[in-house]
Amino acid sequence: MASPGSGFWSFGAEDGDKDNETENPSTAKAWCQVAQKFTGGISSKLSALLYGEAERSSDTGTKEEMDSENKAMSSHYDKNACKCQKGGCDFSSLYSTDLLPAKNGETDTLCFLQEVMDILLQYVVKTFDRSTKVIDFHYPNELLQEYNWELSEQPQTLDDLLLNCKTTLKYAIKTGHPRYFNQLSTGLDMVGLAADWLTSTANTNMFTYEIAPVFVLLEYVTLKKMREMIGWPGGCGDGIFSPGGAISNLYAMLIARFKMFPEVKEKGMAAIPRLIAFASEHSHFSVKKGAAALGIGTDSVILIKCDERGKMMPTDLERRIIEVKQKGFVPFFVSATAGTTVYGAFDPLIAIADVCKKYKVWMHVDAAWGGGLLMSKKHRWKLNGVDRANSVTWNPHKMMGVPLQCSALLVREEGLMQNCNQMHASYLFQQDKHYDLSYDTGDKALQCGRHVDIFKLWLMWRAKGTTGFEAQIDKCLDLAEYLYNKIKNREGYEMVFDGKPQHTNVCFWYLPPSMRNMEDNEERMSRLIKVAPVIKARMMEYGTTMVSYQPQGDKVNFFRMVISNPAATHQDIDFLIDEIERLGQDL
């Protein structure tokens, strides 16, 4: 088998992580091995493709090239790779003006895009390689000084741009890495990624059917399916994909207000009574953000008490609604949470729906994090009652692993969004177009232009089927239970709340050996506060794994483990625990 030309493997050369270098193959080597598995000899072909026959024939250089991987990327790249002619393209003398739409720019364009693609494919393979770091951490001032990121008058060569791409990925967090547990959105789905590349290439806007015919139809089909899964009869209703859960929640509050007092659209808040919204103590901060933005004010968001598992207490909700009414204010919006951010708690939706019905209050369910469980026959009971909601936020970019961003707001009543938000812009929503105007969905949005977020979700759904999403989600929940069982009685661990986790959130303190026999007093607490931040900082500096921590109410800093990455396995959970103990034992 022919060997790769020089420079081809240069990206990530020094990523043969310091810690792993001797035990594991460097990632570049791993990549080599991967490429060599191709039955069609893709390795040599890709190499030839990029460097031309002349370079390819210097096969004898292999050994030296493989060694040179371990030198620093930038210098290696500068000295060896930049000057290569790749597929006939000398990127060091080419500029973006040589690419399409330049005359005869096809060759250079294809070469350039293929070269970028190779960089990305290497990153993808490395993402799933446990011997690579999750993060190559640098402090902001270091990173600012280490490279020249400035924008200047003059253009850079394509070679420089390729280096920019490599450098950017070198310092990126591998959010798809099996040991990245830091956020609710983790993982890198291959079909979702492909779909997002296609979306970028199609480069259009959701506001009219005219310029996004397929995407508009796919949004229609997918929202309907999601409403069916919520349980609204026939999948009827409305909805939109919005730029994230916070905006979806804001939409819900906006529509709820309009439903109760449509005059607010023209007259503003001054013309209507004081409105009060309700959400639990554990709810997401976006409910307050939304209230501030909408001119309702954060003081008009009442936080309802939770039980020890972080679930809203419907009795407290009812009590507070009655109080508010007695004051002459108008309860207009209850945001129940299906999967809280920290504990992963599911509010009791049926009891909350009963209260909302009794007092005629809009019921919103913020299922940004928990919505994915609707895919699972085993777990969907946790959202029982969601069908009684007036609106639901559901972020497929969280538990379903769709690339960021992908958040849906679903509304039971059709036409309300349109009435609430429409401004009839005549330059966009002409009424004398030649097709069915109900597909011009832009006027129901708060935005004008709207990014295409649908294709990646739709294509992933086609790829997996509902059963595939179900398997993926069930697996993540099983892993969370595995983690819980592993640490609940383990020395040095304390659970933040008792009982099996309802979602994949597992919240716990790690106690270093020196603290295990301390009395539960202030000194202990003041030391415990610092444990998680120090372990987290060390994790990031070693780059081996990432997990979040935070305080909650009177509970000091604890780890919040979440699992949404289909790449994670039992071994990765074991690794996390080992790593916490390794990094925290001396504290």
Place this chain on the structure above:
Amino acid sequence: MASPGSGFWSFGAEDGDKDNETENPSTAKAWCQVAQKFTGGISSKLSALLYGEAERSSDTGTKEEMDSENKAMSSHYDKNACKCQKGGCDFSSLYSTDLLPAKNGETDTLCFLQEVMDILLQYVVKTFDRSTKVIDFHYPNELLQEYNWELSEQPQTLDDLLLNCKTTLKYAIKTGHPRYFNQLSTGLDMVGLAADWLTSTANTNMFTYEIAPVFVLLEYVTLKKMREMIGWPGGCGDGIFSPGGAISNLYAMLIARFKMFPEVKEKGMAAIPRLIAFASEHSHFSVKKGAAALGIGTDSVILIKCDERGKMMPTDLERRIIEVKQKGFVPFFVSATAGTTVYGAFDPLIAIADVCKKYKVWMHVDAAWGGGLLMSKKHRWKLNGVDRANSVTWNPHKMMGVPLQCSALLVREEGLMQNCNQMHASYLFQQDKHYDLSYDTGDKALQCGRHVDIFKLWLMWRAKGTTGFEAQIDKCLDLAEYLYNKIKNREGYEMVFDGKPQHTNVCFWYLPPSMRNMEDNEERMSRLIKVAPVIKARMMEYGTTMVSYQPQGDKVNFFRMVISNPAATHQDIDFLIDEIERLGQDL
């Protein structure tokens, strides 16, 4: 030179458009020619790469294969291509579960992603090929019926997914096509596209430095540079990339309100006086949408008169501000427009700034469309006075050709956004992290998660330099002037407003021969209303070009031509005029 294997060219097979088939090479042939230009023989290599040596050796098949291009894509694809083994991967028996993170999934993953990439590369080449259609138009119900877009329980094969991708692109609008003039955002920048692919691959979120170190720094660098170009001393100030111009404008209004009445955040609109916002009659509808959402109400947005060129009249602004104050209301926000949506007018910013200063009103400049002209030494005078604004919306996804979405809101006063929007979510913005927390920008946003929109702008800026953006923008403005000069005295054309366009908007009526000698009465007007919609509908059905039309005030439907696509040339302008005349002559 070896010829391609069967199926490789199959995408777009029937795109050898009916109209052009005899005069021009079909696009598949054009693509062949492109591939054959590669010095390294990329054509045969790619072919070999995808189909393996065995298939490649059947070179004799060329003639038949080239002919078969002209058969319908779907059947061709089904019969010939689907069963091919590509680089050793038989996609018809593979599923997404065979891809990474599947064990030993590297080979199948790389094959699949490379196959998707080839589909995208073909689409890119076709985008710039004038012999392809801008759009292959189908009515919504046709498109819904023609394919099965439904989501089901069971997974599809990778082969099916590839077909989904091809079908989606087949019906997509080629927004980068040199003859696509339909929106303010047109064009497909190769570097921007590559950068967007990388962004998808990095799949992260802007809220903290922790998970987006490089992107956060690039946003910092780029926003500073944009503020420098606005003319704020030292580039000081604040800003954020938001999901589109409408949201950027909403941010501006939100911050202006908070600046004047910070208590609104907690107390809501009920606690403060009635606020009034001002924008011109020609301003974007998002000002009203924002006012409705923020609880201010659309009745509290006063539309200021414009002159015949669509520019706000500062004398009318002052008069209305005085009126409002006399009523005891509080003028708090003036949105001047730099580049209106329809006429491309630039409001007189210096005079407006004087009025705002006199009455202590927040001055916002909606330069979503016109901001790009700040890049041009020749045209930036049109924004003179923008440095006196308190906030500026500037969408690089419009005049600068950055892929969607890329919109910046820039604010002169630092810290205001943070104070206005922060909610101190402890699970995300921990105060005991080990790095400089000023880089955790998430709490200044209304959103929680925020899509990475910065990399494509930053990389394009590196690629072009400021001078490159300048050349690109100047060229578009030159083309608009060319169009204006061409039609201003041409038989059958009437300009909507007199004089050379200030931006690339050229607004005109086309009069079919049958209407040219009609008196200017109601009958003429009722016929004229229908001309642009009919021509537009025909353009879309032929798929040859796309341009927008709309009424404005008492002016009935006219064409609004805009040029933001660097791929457009004088010939494309000529083509548009010919096409309007060809499609409209019988009306």
